Amino acid sequence: MPRREESASYRTLGWVGDEQTGHLRLIDQTRLPTEFIEIDCRDVPTVWEAIKLLRVRGAPAIGVAAGYGAVIGARSQGVKDEGTVRKALAEATAYLRTSRPTAVNLFWALDRMDAAAAATPPSNGPALLKRLLHEADAIAEEDRAMCRSIGKFGAELVQAGEGILTHCNAGGLATADYGTALAVIFSAQEQGKHVHVFADETRPLLQGARLTAWELQRRGVPVTLICDNMAAQVMKERKIQKVVVGADRIAANGDAANKIGTYGVALLAKAHGIPFYVAAPSSTFDLSIADGSAIPIEQRDPQEVTHGFGRQTAPAGVSVYNPAFDVTPAELISGIITEKGVIRPVNAGTIREVLAG
Ligand SMILES: CSC[C@H]1O[C@H](OP(=O)(O)O)[C@H](O)[C@@H]1O
Numbered sequence: 001m002p003r004r005e006e007s008a009s010y011r012t013l014g015w016v017g018d019e020q021t022g023h024l025r026l027i028d029q030t031r032l033p034t035e036f037i038e039i040d041c042r043d044v045p046t047v048w049e050a051i052k053l054l055r056v057r058g059a060p061a062i063g064v065a066a067g068y069g070a071v072i073g074a075r076s077q078g079v080k081d082e083g084t085v086r087k088a089l090a091e092a093t094a095y096l097r098t099s100r101p102t103a104v105n106l107f108w109a110l111d112r113m114d115a116a117a118a119a120t121p122p123s124n125g126p127a128l129l130k131r132l133l134h135e136a137d138a139i140a141e142e143d144r145a146m147c148r149s150i151g152k153f154g155a156e157l158v159q160a161g162e163g164i165l166t167h168c169n170a171g172g173l174a175t176a177d178y179g180t181a182l183a184v185i186f187s188a189q190e191q192g193k194h195v196h197v198f199a200d201e202t203r204p205l206l207q208g209a210r211l212t213a214w215e216l217q218r219r220g221v222p223v224t225l226i227c228d229n230m231a232a233q234v235m236k237e238r239k240i241q242k243v244v245v246g247a248d249r250i251a252a253n254g255d256a257a258n259k260i261g262t263y264g265v266a267l268l269a270k271a272h273g274i275p276f277y278v279a280a281p282s283s284t285f286d287l288s289i290a291d292g293s294a295i296p297i298e299q300r301d302p303q304e305v306t307h308g309f310g311r312q313t314a315p316a317g318v319s320v321y322n323p324a325f326d327v328t329p330a331e332l333i334s335g336i337i338t339e340k341g342v343i344r345p346v347n348a349g350t351i352r353e354v355l356a357g
Helices: 044-052 059-074 082-096 104-118 125-155 181-190 207-218 228-236 262-271 348-356
Strands: 013-016 023-027 037-041 163-166 196-200 223-226 242-245 249-251 256-259 276-279 325-328 335-338 341-343
Touching: 013 059, 013 125, 023 059, 037 044, 037 059, 044 059, 044 082, 059 082, 059 104, 059 125, 082 104, 082 125, 104 125, 125 181, 125 276, 125 335, 125 341, 163 181, 163 228, 181 207, 181 242, 181 276, 196 207, 196 228, 207 223, 223 228, 228 262, 242 262, 256 262, 262 276, 262 325, 335 348, 341 348
Parallel strands: 163 196, 163 242, 196 223, 242 276, 276 335
Antiparallel strands: 013 023, 023 037, 249 256, 256 325, 335 341
16 A cells, blocks of 8 residues: 655655564655655565666666565565575565666666575575565665765865756665765755756666655755756856766776767766766676676666657657666766766776775
8 A cells, every 4th residue: 555745854755564474565656746655565576666667766776675685586586485485585586687778786686586585505594584674674774875975086176156966766766875976966065066057867767856855855955956958058157067877887997888869968967077076886787798788778668758748749659769777988078976986087907996895
């Protein structure tokens, strides 16, 4: 049963109860900003659907949701027999891997859940399930800590009074808490360095208009919403001194996949001499791929484009191209703000050095 509640401080998602009878609770982000609805996920298909339909979204938040989804799946065929729990976990993680292809955090989290089970010596079903919930909780807690550290390092780059442009939503809603790109802004604000944010609405699903503007308003950060096609003009008018965005998967050389439109913003920033930063935790790096050409780009339902805003906005049968992400080459990125420090210049060597730190 959905819960309607506008709490002063919200929790994007989290576990409620114990490992045997508890469940995942998450804000249904498709209902924001007009409705604050939380949904309780008690089976794996509900978690899968929540990820697929962006009820929960944002690379780190998807990873956290997948971790808890693995716990729900592991107990789905009974808890008593340990072999049954192991088999159910494997089926659940394999299924959750099919929900969305681009955010590497999904696969990173599910790998962690599978590895936690493999590293747990034979015991019994309840003990294994408790261990799995512990791992899912650790993924969430680590993400909270990484976001605050990203905020700390990122805020050092911010000057009071700057105009900062961001694209899509890389706020608390995209993570376990506090965000990545928005963490930079929240942390700067907490240090008394107030900035003005220009938020791209981010078609077709409007994460910027619906979610970033909502988050910033709630925290008292001045925000101006712009259409995606206005970014060049606000840069030309010298309203923007910095761009900070999130990421869904960063290759070993620093090429970064993020919401569609990010690559264009990076090109505009370059053309206007504006620093362009990516903020992402180490769990968003995929060092198994050399460059961005290997990042799978999700293709989404054409109706997201033709039936946005609650009405049909294109002729029936029109051909639609709807990639959900694009890849910004490392040479357009001034620095990558991680929980371990700022990677700059951005290249395979500096990435290895900072992530190893
Ligand atoms: C902090 S990662 C946020 C990242 O995820 C978003 O994609 P989606 O809304 O489709 O999950 C977007 O690329 C954000 O930058």
